[in-house]
Amino acid sequence: MDHDQELLQLLPAAALVVTPEGVILRANAAGVALLEADSEQALLGRILGHFVHPMDKARSSQRIERVKQPDHAGRPNKSSEFRVRTDKGQLRMVLVASVAIEWQGAPALLMCGMDMTHQSEIQEQLRESEHNFRRLFDNMQDVYYRTDAQGVVQHVGPGVRRVLGYEPHEIEGRTAESYYPQSKDRDAFKAAIQEKGEVADFPGQMVRRDGVVIDISISSHALYDHQGQFAGVEGIYRDVTQRKNLERELQRLATTDMLTGMANRRAFLETAEAAYQTARTQHTPLTLLMLDVDHFKSINDRFGHLEGDRALVAFARAVMEGLRPGDAVGRLGGEEFGVLLQGTTLAQGHEVAVRLLNCVRTLELGVADAGHGSHRYRITASLGLGTLRGSDRSLRDLLDRADQALYQAKHEGRDRIALADADLDNQGY
Numbered sequence: 001m002d003h004d005q006e007l008l009q010l011l012p013a014a015a016l017v018v019t020p021e022g023v024i025l026r027a028n029a030a031g032v033a034l035l036e037a038d039s040e041q042a043l044l045g046r047i048l049g050h051f052v053h054p055m056d057k058a059r060s061s062q063r064i065e066r067v068k069q070p071d072h073a074g075r076p077n078k079s080s081e082f083r084v085r086t087d088k089g090q091l092r093m094v095l096v097a098s099v100a101i102e103w104q105g106a107p108a109l110l111m112c113g114m115d116m117t118h119q120s121e122i123q124e125q126l127r128e129s130e131h132n133f134r135r136l137f138d139n140m141q142d143v144y145y146r147t148d149a150q151g152v153v154q155h156v157g158p159g160v161r162r163v164l165g166y167e168p169h170e171i172e173g174r175t176a177e178s179y180y181p182q183s184k185d186r187d188a189f190k191a192a193i194q195e196k197g198e199v200a201d202f203p204g205q206m207v208r209r210d211g212v213v214i215d216i217s218i219s220s221h222a223l224y225d226h227q228g229q230f231a232g233v234e235g236i237y238r239d240v241t242q243r244k245n246l247e248r249e250l251q252r253l254a255t256t257d258m259l260t261g262m263a264n265r266r267a268f269l270e271t272a273e274a275a276y277q278t279a280r281t282q283h284t285p286l287t288l289l290m291l292d293v294d295h296f297k298s299i300n301d302r303f304g305h306l307e308g309d310r311a312l313v314a315f316a317r318a319v320m321e322g323l324r325p326g327d328a329v330g331r332l333g334g335e336e337f338g339v340l341l342q343g344t345t346l347a348q349g350h351e352v353a354v355r356l357l358n359c360v361r362t363l364e365l366g367v368a369d370a371g372h373g374s375h376r377y378r379i380t381a382s383l384g385l386g387t388l389r390g391s392d393r394s395l396r397d398l399l400d401r402a403d404q405a406l407y408q409a410k411h412e413g414r415d416r417i418a419l420a421d422a423d424l425d426n427q428g429y
């Protein structure tokens with residue numbers, strides 16, 4: 001075997017030496033394997049074009065012609081992919097480069113080929129997965145986004161059309177600030193990202209192009225460059241307005257007394273607990289009123305439960321109208337109500353109590369009777385008043401005193417106010 005032949009065998013790529021007309025003169029082991037021939041012998045004397053897919057034949061011939069031109073001498077052509085049919089009938093994708101050489105004193109061509117079938121399959125799979133990803137990305141309910149370190153939006157997904165009503169290019173290049181109705185939402189988000197590097201289901205609000213404010217939920221993470229410097233944020237946000245509305249409605253149902261529309265016992269006690277803590281830490285007065293409709297049972301007995309309900313609604317409205325907007329009021333149960341006056345002393349609370357009982361006394365209630373006439377009637381209420389003492393250990397202490405005062409007002413004849421803590425001239429503060 002001469003030197004050239006040895007070299008040919010050593011090449012890791014498939015190599016064929018062909019005459020300028022395309023007749024195979026030599027093939028190395030990799031070439032025999034690529035073309036799935038039984039031996040080199042089985043290939044010798046055969047026409048190279050026989051192995052090229054008909055669709056690629058013209059291109060193959062053109063390239064061979066070009067490489068044979070004197071001005072191309074010694075330079076290989078650019079490698080290009082061809083479909084090759086092997087001796088066993090398999091189709092392979094082969095990356096081929098050729099160069100004009102002299103072989104045993106005569107002009108010839110050296111063809112080098114690399115089997116790319118596997119890579120082509122991977123590329124095809126990649127293309128398909130890219131296609132699937134695109135489809136998913138374009139139709140996803142969530143909005144994908146990425147910002148740089150300054151918060152400028154670099155990329156936003158097409159979901160933004162549906163969620164905010166903008167085209168992606170209208171958002172890209174701008175900071176997200178302009179879409180937040182409350183800058184504190186954006187600040188809270190930034191702080192969370194800075195602290196933890198990521199957030200999940202982070203709540204916030206955004207303004208749509210048509211001005212409507214929507215609730216959103218963001219899941220994002222910080223991006224860092226090669227030096228570990230903060231480089232921006234990437235993540236998704238989604239419109240959760242419907243879910244939030246449902247939650248708000250559930251919250252309303254769970255905290256509202258359905259008959260009167262005011263806070264129910266649980267919600268009132270929660271507010272009272274928060275007010276108690278504030279008053280304690282800030283050393284501000286806090287006064288509690290407990291009201292109970294007098295002889296309410298007799299209204300039910302005389303006019304029926306429905307009229308009793310109506311009387312309760314009228315009573316609740318009268319109480320609410322007699323209060324300032326910031327005062328908390330709730331139905332504690334049956335015909336018993338609580339009013340919480342923050343920053344209010346016992347003396348000031350007493351004035352409110354007098355006003356409330358007057359409002360109740362002047363309520364005009366009535367019920368149509370069977371003879372199409374009407375029964376007019378009035379109601380009164382008893383009221384117990386308590387105020388926060390320095391010695392109170394919990395809200396319960398204050399509630400108990402106001403309750404006892406209410407009991408006392410009932411006991412003393414109803415339609416009146418009884419004071420707990422009257423011994424305190426300035427609420428102890």
Ligand SMILES: Nc1nc2c(ncn2[C@@H]2O[C@H](COP(=O)(O)OP(=O)(O)OP(=O)(O)O)[C@@H](O)[C@H]2O)c(=O)[nH]1
Binds near residue numbers: 292297304309334
């Ligand atoms: N119509 C109506 N009645 C209610 C409701 N909740 C409680 N009641 C009734 O309110 C009545 C309260 O009666 P009592 O606790 O004896 O008190 P009262 O008749 O108001 O008498 P005093 O409180 O002692 O002045 C009971 O008959 C309850 O059934 C309600 O939502 N609607």
